[in-house]
Amino acid sequence: MIVLDGLGDRPVLSQGYRTPxxxxxxxxxxxxxxxxxxxxxxxxxxxxxxxxxxANMALLGYDPNRYYTGRGALEALGAxxxxxPGEIAFRCNFATVDHSMRVVDRRAGRIHRYTSRLSKxxxxxxxESTPDLKVEFKPTVEHRAxxxxxxxxxxxxxSDPDPKAHGLxxxxxxxxxxTHEAKKxxxxxxxxxxxxxxxxxxxxxxxxxxxxxxxxxxxxxxxxPGTNPELPSFKTKFNLRASCVTGTVLIKGICRATGxxxxxxxxxxxxxxxxxxxxxxxxxxxxxxxxLVFLHIKGADVASHDGDFKSKVRFLEEADGAIGKIMxxxxxxxxxxxxxxxxxxxxxxxxxxxxxxxxxxxxxDVPSSRVTKFCEAxxxxxxxxxxxxxxxxxxxxxxxxxxxxxxx
Amino acid sequence: MIVLDGLGDRPVLSQGYRTPxxxxxxxxxxxxxxxxxxxxxxxxxxxxxxxxxxANMALLGYDPNRYYTGRGALEALGAxxxxxPGEIAFRCNFATVDHSMRVVDRRAGRIHRYTSRLSKxxxxxxxESTPDLKVEFKPTVEHRAxxxxxxxxxxxxxSDPDPKAHGLxxxxxxxxxxTHEAKKxxxxxxxxxxxxxxxxxxxxxxxxxxxxxxxxxxxxxxxxPGTNPELPSFKTKFNLRASCVTGTVLIKGICRATGxxxxxxxxxxxxxxxxxxxxxxxxxxxxxxxxLVFLHIKGADVASHDGDFKSKVRFLEEADGAIGKIMxxxxxxxxxxxxxxxxxxxxxxxxxxxxxxxxxxxxxDVPSSRVTKFCEAxxxxxxxxxxxxxxxxxxxxxxxxxxxxxxx
Numbered sequence: 001m002i003v004l005d006g007l008g009d010r011p012v013l014s015q016g017y018r019t020p021x022x023x024x025x026x027x028x029x030x031x032x033x034x035x036x037x038x039x040x041x042x043x044x045x046x047x048x049x050x051x052x053x054x055a056n057m058a059l060l061g062y063d064p065n066r067y068y069t070g071r072g073a074l075e076a077l078g079a080x081x082x083x084x085p086g087e088i089a090f091r092c093n094f095a096t097v098d099h100s101m102r103v104v105d106r107r108a109g110r111i112h113r114y115t116s117r118l119s120k121x122x123x124x125x126x127x128e129s130t131p132d133l134k135v136e137f138k139p140t141v142e143h144r145a146x147x148x149x150x151x152x153x154x155x156x157x158x159s160d161p162d163p164k165a166h167g168l169x170x171x172x173x174x175x176x177x178x179t180h181e182a183k184k185x186x187x188x189x190x191x192x193x194x195x196x197x198x199x200x201x202x203x204x205x206x207x208x209x210x211x212x213x214x215x216x217x218x219x220x221x222x223x224x225p226g227t228n229p230e231l232p233s234f235k236t237k238f239n240l241r242a243s244c245v246t247g248t249v250l251i252k253g254i255c256r257a258t259g260x261x262x263x264x265x266x267x268x269x270x271x272x273x274x275x276x277x278x279x280x281x282x283x284x285x286x287x288x289x290x291x292l293v294f295l296h297i298k299g300a301d302v303a304s305h306d307g308d309f310k311s312k313v314r315f316l317e318e319a320d321g322a323i324g325k326i327m328x329x330x331x332x333x334x335x336x337x338x339x340x341x342x343x344x345x346x347x348x349x350x351x352x353x354x355x356x357x358x359x360x361x362x363x364x365d366v367p368s369s370r371v372t373k374f375c376e377a378x379x380x381x382x383x384x385x386x387x388x389x390x391x392x393x394x395x396x397x398x399x400x401x402x403x404x405x406x407x408x
Numbered sequence: 409m410i411v412l413d414g415l416g417d418r419p420v421l422s423q424g425y426r427t428p429x430x431x432x433x434x435x436x437x438x439x440x441x442x443x444x445x446x447x448x449x450x451x452x453x454x455x456x457x458x459x460x461x462x463a464n465m466a467l468l469g470y471d472p473n474r475y476y477t478g479r480g481a482l483e484a485l486g487a488x489x490x491x492x493p494g495e496i497a498f499r500c501n502f503a504t505v506d507h508s509m510r511v512v513d514r515r516a517g518r519i520h521r522y523t524s525r526l527s528k529x530x531x532x533x534x535x536e537s538t539p540d541l542k543v544e545f546k547p548t549v550e551h552r553a554x555x556x557x558x559x560x561x562x563x564x565x566x567s568d569p570d571p572k573a574h575g576l577x578x579x580x581x582x583x584x585x586x587t588h589e590a591k592k593x594x595x596x597x598x599x600x601x602x603x604x605x606x607x608x609x610x611x612x613x614x615x616x617x618x619x620x621x622x623x624x625x626x627x628x629x630x631x632x633p634g635t636n637p638e639l640p641s642f643k644t645k646f647n648l649r650a651s652c653v654t655g656t657v658l659i660k661g662i663c664r665a666t667g668x669x670x671x672x673x674x675x676x677x678x679x680x681x682x683x684x685x686x687x688x689x690x691x692x693x694x695x696x697x698x699x700l701v702f703l704h705i706k707g708a709d710v711a712s713h714d715g716d717f718k719s720k721v722r723f724l725e726e727a728d729g730a731i732g733k734i735m736x737x738x739x740x741x742x743x744x745x746x747x748x749x750x751x752x753x754x755x756x757x758x759x760x761x762x763x764x765x766x767x768x769x770x771x772x773d774v775p776s777s778r779v780t781k782f783c784e785a786x787x788x789x790x791x792x793x794x795x796x797x798x799x800x801x802x803x804x805x806x807x808x809x810x811x812x813x814x815x816x
Contacts, residue, residue: 010773010774010775011773011775011776012773013773017776019775040793044814045799045802046795046799046802046803047799047800047801047802047803047804047805047806047811048802048806048811048814049806049811049812049813049814050813050814050815051813051814051815051816052815052816053815053816054814054815054816055815064814064815068815070816071815071816223816224816346773348773349809352813353806354802354803354806354811355806376775377775377776377791380775380790380791380792380793381789381791385793385794386792386793386794386795
């Protein structure tokens with residue numbers, strides 16, 4: 001199961017009213033579409049714009065309406081931390097604020113070095129307002145990090161200190177419900193943010209960054225509070241040994257929460273320059289020991305958020321090449337290959353949208369759509385119709401002969 | 409959002425196995441279909457035959473399974489009455505019964521004059537069986553009216569006195585649950601119906617009608633009990649300022665219940681001879697002050713209930729002309745136009761059916777279906793697939809950039 005992050009798009013007027021997928025030369029995905037099942041998937045339901053967390057949960061068969069407990073928890077698990085019941089996790093950015101606490105750069109110049117040194121000032125921070133809490137802070141990829149509050153009497157019903165836009169001031173977190181737990185959590189969070197600024201603003205790493213003309217990573221902005229999601233294991237739910245190849249912390253987190261084995265691929269960065277070859281090798285190597293391999297490729301979403309049509313086209317063509325290599329190695333007479341996206345990210349919007357994404361699946365005994373292109377418009381004429389993210393795993397398990405009967 | 413009441417139909421053998429929409433010349437709706445999203449909508453779910461109340465609620469994004477509390481309430485709101493918790497409203501017909509209380513004409517010869525004079529005998533009626541109740545009665549359009557019982561200890565779980573067919577006797581309302589409230593409401597309702605006959609049968613208006621050879625409006629037949637629906641406002645739910653152009657009391661009621669502004673159009677009658685030009689002008693005028701304008705056009709449903717294929721074709725062509733005028737005035741490079749129906753009313757059945765209705769939407773960045781006709785069969789080959797009424801508003805809000813993200 002290959003998931004191209006941010007795959008779907010809308011036609012772009014300046015590009016001949018084509019989508020990136022329509023403009024891209026993708027012979028391998030086209031071949032898969034023509035010879036197999038082809039259709040459209042609404043990650044959640046038609047028109048609903050999903051975050052990556054709920055979208056990928058749905059594709060893996062976990063209903064977010066039932067199981068979703070906030071993104072921070074999945075990020076923390078993905079970063080290798082453990083979460084116990086009642087603990088609260090946040091995803092964080094190192095960011096740059098000016099003297100009036102106005103956000104100048106939400107990503108601190110996309111800092112990618114020395115975040116471990118900065119983090120030493122923040123991990124195990126003692127909070128005066130909530131001395132019973134333990135603070136765990138861990139940097140992940142580039143400017144990203146996770147924060148966990150360990151202790152009792154906490155709630156994830158608090159607002160984000162991150163204003164999520166440049167030029168706005170850092171926000172005071174507020175309780176979103178009238179409970180002692182939410183009040184306590186907001187208080188701890190505000191102290192953490194304030195203290196992060198005090199500890200980082202004169203840090204040696206930042207002095208050097210300023211000297212080099214780079215934005216200082218002088219504050220941490222948490223968002224997306226979450227508690228440990230109590231997910232039934234993938235093995236229990238689908239009777240499948242599954243493994244995952246990804247460079248994205250969130251996806252690793254979802255896999256850890258579901259017991260899907262995350263394979264280590266050093267060169268998988270989750271960016272546009274990710275080493276697809278290394279990912280492909282890892283997928284092929286893991287075939288023998290897995291019933292299902294989940295390959296998540298991030299690049300198309302990065303290009304979409306940058307609003308870069310050409311870059312998205314180029315990355316989709318690279319991904320198609322990688323998929324071609326997998327198709328060469330995998331015996332399609334005995335195995336199934338599925339390609340889809342977790343959501344649409346139109347390059348003209350630069351954010352997720354509620355549009356459906358194409359899906360194609362090839363393998364033994366799969367009906368042929370006879371539609372010769374893998375793209376949004378062609379997929380709407382496919383033989384699979386328009387489905388929801390949660391429909392995918394039942395179809396997969398049914399074809400691979402691992403479905404269980406409903407009724408008798 | 410333009411809703412053509414009773415739009416959908418089935419192929420009619422004597423008309424070359426075409427539906428009215430297939431027989432109609434509709435260049436504007438065809439253009440919208442070809443250049444935009446095209447598909448089928450099941451107002452509720454496949455095969456479910458909806459009333460106009462639940463169908464229009466669903467199109468506006470309100471789940472009838474959660475929010476529907478009976479049609480009478482929506483009719484009362486549409487007639488300008490106020491409903492408080494616990495009060496019960498009914499929609500009513502002035503009708504004609506013979507000396508044995510057998511219904512001769514359910515619409516009293518489609519009476520359209522002097523219903524206010526008749527209503528003076530009924531409004532504020534004192535009921536002997538339930539002296540604590542206040543009765544409010546108000547005529548609306550032609551033979552139609554609304555009745556409200558104000559007071560405490562009432563229930564909407566009572567059967568209709570209206571037998572809903574000619575030749576049958578007026579029915580005694582019965583409690584549909586074993587509660588004191590349902591018993592009391594049925595008792596009050598039966599006394600109201602009986603008394604309406606006593607007060608109307610010798611009324612001067614009816615003496616004159618009989619002299620002119622017209623059916624006397626000698627009884628009131630209530631049906632469809634409802635309580636005030638507690639709907640979240642459209643503004644809260646979708647962050648949109650919406651307005652509505654309609655000649656139909658029910659649609660006005662749904663709008664009042666959701667805080668959608670109902671624009672007054674004097675010539676909009678909700679019939680076949682409604683002034684579409686006046687409606688179009690009102691839609692165009694309201695564009696500047698609204699994020700969404702809901703235009704409800706009744707005529708096609710009237711022709712369908714009359715079983716008149718040619719009249720339905722003619723009305724659909726008129727409606728297409730009106731839609732063309734809106735398309736001319738609205739800048740499609742910046743705005744969206746959506747056309748659909750609230751349900752199907754096949755002319756050969758003369759009642760609502762559970763068939764899906766076509767939907768087409770044009771506007772910026774909308775993918776082209778390249779299907780050149782707006783009709784039931786062509787819509788089944790469109791790029792939108794087959795959706796449900798409740799899916800419509802999420803898709804609309806996503807395209808106009810007002811959707812909120814699920815997850816993170």
